[in-house]
Amino acid sequence: MQTIIAIDWGTSSLRLARLDDQGRAIEEREFPRGILTVPAGGFPQAFAQACGDWMNEPGALALICGMAGSQQGWQEAPYVPCPAGLPQLASRLTWIEPGRIAIVPGLTCETDGAPDVMRGEETKAFGVMKLIDAQDATIVMPGTHCKWTRVRSGRIESFATFMTGEFYAVLRQHSIFARTMPAEDGDIDESAFLQGVDHAMRTGNLLHAAFSARTVSLFDRVASAAAPSYLSGLLIGEELRAASRDEAVVLVGADKLTRRYALALKHLGMTFRTLGQEATWLGLHSIAQEMKL
């Protein structure tokens, strides 16, 4: 059996795992070597430093997903259009070294007349489907750019990106809220958070609703210390406003963030389950299996 080296090479970090034949990690590594830190032409060296020893094993195969396949990455791996399943990903790999190192393509789809893209989340989504042993699901991956991925009959049918995490970060650090809210976010205030969710639902327009994150403090309807929680609720609420209320979702991601989404989903009466487990390694393993190695 061939050794699979699973690699998730994103914008800000590089994570690797040596997998067993079930797709479980035997050994894992993580480096602060996201693609933004790698100079042009520096990818072979960064790769060798990260897993050159693992690659010495006879028949080792490295499968890379994430931003390493973008224009700013190691080599551009053209997007595959939706709907797409594991066979489409496995047959459209971009080979760096034939038979040894390959990049998994990202996906693209068209929503509301504009293109949308993902790189890495498609692989994670297929890992999730394996973990929950299902063919249909709506998977939500909170983060800087939260992805909503609709899987039907084992294929990713469509998806949508929400810039929720990034909006929170830039508004919190660089807008009027940087000046008027406490410097530290502190623990979440659930009541203020849900007030924000409700206000987003009622208003239906973020440019207007956002100003309430200032005024609710001004009028003592939310304690100043809880204003960051209110803003967080407002943004997650605005994202959930776009979701169909009667769709069950699978929430995947870091505990701190998924807990906030869970709180909002529960408050809105939506059905969901959360998945804390690592899914990317399993997704890369599934792609390798699809290659009939």
Added chain:
Amino acid sequence: MQTIIAIDWGTSSLRLARLDDQGRAIEEREFPRGILTVPAGGFPQAFAQACGDWMNEPGALALICGMAGSQQGWQEAPYVPCPAGLPQLASRLTWIEPGRIAIVPGLTCETDGAPDVMRGEETKAFGVMKLIDAQDATIVMPGTHCKWTRVRSGRIESFATFMTGEFYAVLRQHSIFARTMPAEDGDIDESAFLQGVDHAMRTGNLLHAAFSARTVSLFDRVASAAAPSYLSGLLIGEELRAASRDEAVVLVGADKLTRRYALALKHLGMTFRTLGQEATWLGLHSIAQEMKL
């Protein structure tokens, strides 16, 4: 006749005018002494430096509008609730020196279950009403925080704040768009701008629609140099999505920004007129008249 010293003291600038008995500026001054630059207790000195000579005139009256009346300003002038007309403003002045220096109160109203506030725009709005000689209008003042003000029977009935300008600035300078768009905005690309307006209208969710400002460049649907225009259109479109299509609006503000709003309003088939003239001095003059001096 008393000499009116009209003062617009905002967050980042301090503007003053000595008015004639028609409310026209005889002499104007502007200083980079917004309230954020004035240390606690430093307002009397900043005021004296800006217009101490004018105030030496017998019977001089200084009327100040804007953020000087906020918690961070010279003295807090409590908000007056809507609906409010000139008599309400004139009777709720906060006097710094009785009969000589007064701060005009800001307004507050409740929209979608949250408070909204303005300081300075109420005065400008009454100046606009005088200029257009009307009792009813919807006045739009683009800027960092764009204000939509509904005037009925000469009173401000309600208003709504949109953080459009601030969202543009923080997204442009601090989000992924800082990295992926050209450093300079360049001249507006009208076609890209209107593509952005249309996409906001179609999508109805800014957190999702915003990501298209990245992907339209990635897929060459908008030239990279025109991407800032697309983002600008997306944000102004999102703001206009909240407006009633059959309401005629009066667009007031700096030429560069009002031209963009005019472009979008025209594209959406909405009725509007633009007003380039200074209206704040006339608003302060109207308040002084209301005081029956």
